[in-house]
Amino acid sequence: MYNFIALIVGLLFGVGLLLSGMTNPEKVIGFLDFSGLWDPSLAFVMAGAIGIGLIGFTIAKKKLVSYLKIPILLPATTTIDLKLVTGSAIFGIGWGLAGICPGPALVALGAGISKALLFVISMLAGMGVYQLVTVLRK
Amino acid sequence: MIINWEQFTPWASFIGGAIIGLSASLLILINGRVAGISGIVGGLLTSPKKQDVWRYFFIAGLLLSPVLYKLMAGSPSVHYPSNGLVLIVAGLLVGFGSRLGSGCTSGHGICGLSRLSRRSLVATLIFMATAAITVYIARHLFGG
Numbered sequence: 004m005y006n007f008i009a010l011i012v013g014l015l016f017g018v019g020l021l022l023s024g025m026t027n028p029e030k031v032i033g034f035l036d037f038s039g040l041w042d043p044s045l046a047f048v049m050a051g052a053i054g055i056g057l058i059g060f061t062i063a064k065k066k067l068v069s070y071l072k073i074p075i076l077l078p079a080t081t082t083i084d085l086k087l088v089t090g091s092a093i094f095g096i097g098w099g100l101a102g103i104c105p106g107p108a109l110v111a112l113g114a115g116i117s118k119a120l121l122f123v124i125s126m127l128a129g130m131g132v133y134q135l136v137t138v139l140r141k
Numbered sequence: 142m143i144i145n146w147e148q149f150t151p152w153a154s155f156i157g158g159a160i161i162g163l164s165a166s167l168l169i170l171i172n173g174r175v176a177g178i179s180g181i182v183g184g185l186l187t188s189p190k191k192q193d194v195w196r197y198f199f200i201a202g203l204l205l206s207p208v209l210y211k212l213m214a215g216s217p218s219v220h221y222p223s224n225g226l227v228l229i230v231a232g233l234l235v236g237f238g239s240r241l242g243s244g245c246t247s248g249h250g251i252c253g254l255s256r257l258s259r260r261s262l263v264a265t266l267i268f269m270a271t272a273a274i275t276v277y278i279a280r281h282l283f284g285g
Contacts, residue, residue: 008171009195013202014209016164016176021210021217023157024150025246028221033148035269035276040145044154049250051158052165056255059166064256069173076173077256078243083263090242091249095268097234099275101223104235104246106178106203111219113204118221122232129236130183 005071017110023048026110028102035099097129165252168199177248178203179239242268 024030024044033042069075098104103111103122111119165176172195174181181196210217223231239245242264244253249268253261 005172006195006198008167009174009198010202012164012168012172012176013199014206015167015202016161016199017203017206018210018213019157019160019162019164021157021206021219022160022214023154025157026217026219028223030148030150032276032280033145035273036280037142037273038277038281039143040148041142042145042148044148044150047151047154048158048161049254051155051160052162052251053158053254055159055162056165056251059162059170060252060256063166063169066170069169070171071173073173075169077169077175078253078258078260080243081258081260083260087242087260087264088267090238090240091244091264091267092238092242092271093234094238094242094245095271096275097231097236097238098246098268099272100234100279101221101227101231103221103228103231104178105182105239106245106247108232108235109178109182109200109203110206111221114207114217114219116219116221118223118225118228121225122221122228122235125229125232126236127182127186129233129238130179130186130240131236132233133237133240134183134186 005073008071016106017113019052020107020110023051025104026107026114028107031102031104031107032099035102161247161251162255165247165255169252175248175252177244177252179236179245180243180248183240238268 020026034045063075108122112123168174168176181199185196249261249264
């Protein structure tokens, strides 16, 4: 059941990304380009997602276990550190360069966009580099 | 600032966003997990355990979603205009940055903001800012 839910939620999440326009890099860049012809659509994606998400996460915060009796794992860290700031800054540069973030990249790969494979492999390599650095520093 | 009315899709974006929010809510309420894509994918690179199998199922759902979308709404418009080198550099930065910063657009921007996390608010403001600066440099200073 647990894995089946994950599959259904992944499907639904991907359909949401496709409908919203997030999977189209040109639309993402159109939103990030404040000094050019600005496309405000992505602000509407955020509003819709957070509007519904607020309800779900407000309920989740009050619960210890999920409906499948699994402990609800919410991030416990609250400190704003250099890792968070630097990581987010680097992520943003990559996002702005191509207009692609992880979820939409996987959806585009599923849609058969060959260039998405190149992006996903590079993204996995970037994650691998982070993992390697973490292991070596221990 | 001039609004690009031709590309503006308020309803599709809002409803698509609501579906994303619904998915994230279902994952946390039923499975107790946060729908952060970089975290779900990155978690497989650490030391995959038996309890991580759901991650493959979630990723399979994402990969199969265009098929479902096509049945309901027709072919989505997905075009990758960037050249290979830009895609490689962007992918490396997105992968590394999202792991170092513990999240991406979904984890911080949607789930984090939905649970009113201060860390996620800071992360979202920073990646929005650096992304906008990058677009400005690439498009207007180098004429990308």
